[in-house]
Amino acid sequence: MVKTKIAVCVCSGGIDSTVAAAIASQEDYETHLFHASYGQRAEKREKEAVEKIAAYLGAKELKFVELPFLKELGRSSLTDITREVPVAEKVNLVKQGETPSTWVPCRNLILLANASAYGEVISAEAIFLGFNAEEARSYPDNEKEFVRRYNLVLEKAVASYCQPPTVKAPLVDLLKPAIIKKGKEVEAPLHLTYxxxxGGKKHCGICESCLHRRRGFKEAGVEDPTDYIQE
Ligand SMILES: [Zn+2]
Structure with a gap:
């Protein structure tokens, strides 16, 4: 059956964006996965994961964009290898009012702007994202209010004869365990996510992102398919 609705699915290769893409697929959108390389340490692994996820979901297309400017800017420990990524007990040491070292300046806004341009060209009705309540605790560009305001901007950001795509963040109110349960429900390929x-071959098990992942599976009561270095 030919699908009539088109969605761009911004996908990092992680759990959240993969579940959001699986939701788009279940809602009968023709999915076009979109992945950005911005010099992140995990670039290679994320790209490998997204390729597998796109194939699993039967995506119509997989679009990559290179955004080296974000690495050039530095500052983030995700792109600047001279900065240390906090692991284990150092993860929760960020003080009130302090920017976490893993913050990448305006990353989601920049990613979304690129995904929106792609969406305009392919006449997408929607742009799906994995924004969620877990990430919003650390990063303001995961909040519902960010999505609402961005959708207003988008109305004026595309050509006047175009219907702007709507940004959808179906996980915006959910924490990691609920996202993983939702992932099982929509048959998202959680085992393919990174x-x-x-950015190592195996998940380290102790960075902030790995800690959320582990806890998420545990609290969801779903078997964790991940092979961690540090048990
Ligand atoms: Zn890790």
Whole structure:
């Protein structure tokens, strides 16, 4: 059956964006996965994961964009290898009012702007994202209010004869365990996802992202398919 609705699914290769893409697929959108390389440590692993996820979901297309400017800017420990990514007990040491070292300046806004341009060209009705309540605790560009305001901007950001796509964040109110349960429900390929900030072949098990992943599976009561270095 030919699908009439088109969605761009911004996908990092992690759990959240993969579940969001699986939801788009279940809602009968023709999915076009979109992945950005911005010099993140995990670039290679994320790209490998997204390729597998796109194939699993039967995506119509997989679009990659290179955004080296974000690495050039530095500052983030995800792109600047001279900075340390906090692991284990150091993860929760960020003080009130302090920017976490893993913050990448305006990353989601920049990613979304690129995904929106792609969406305009392919006449997408929607742009699916994995924004969620877990990430919103650390990063303001995961909040519902960010999505609402961005959708307003988008109305004026596409050509006047175009219907702008709507940004959808179906996980925006959910924490990791609920996202994983939702993932099982929509048959998302959780076993193909990659979350580790460090970018090693195996998940480190102790960076912030790995800690969320582990806890998420545990609290969801779902078997964790991940092979962690640090048990
Ligand atoms: Zn890790």
């Amino acid at each position: 979350s580790c900030y460090l």
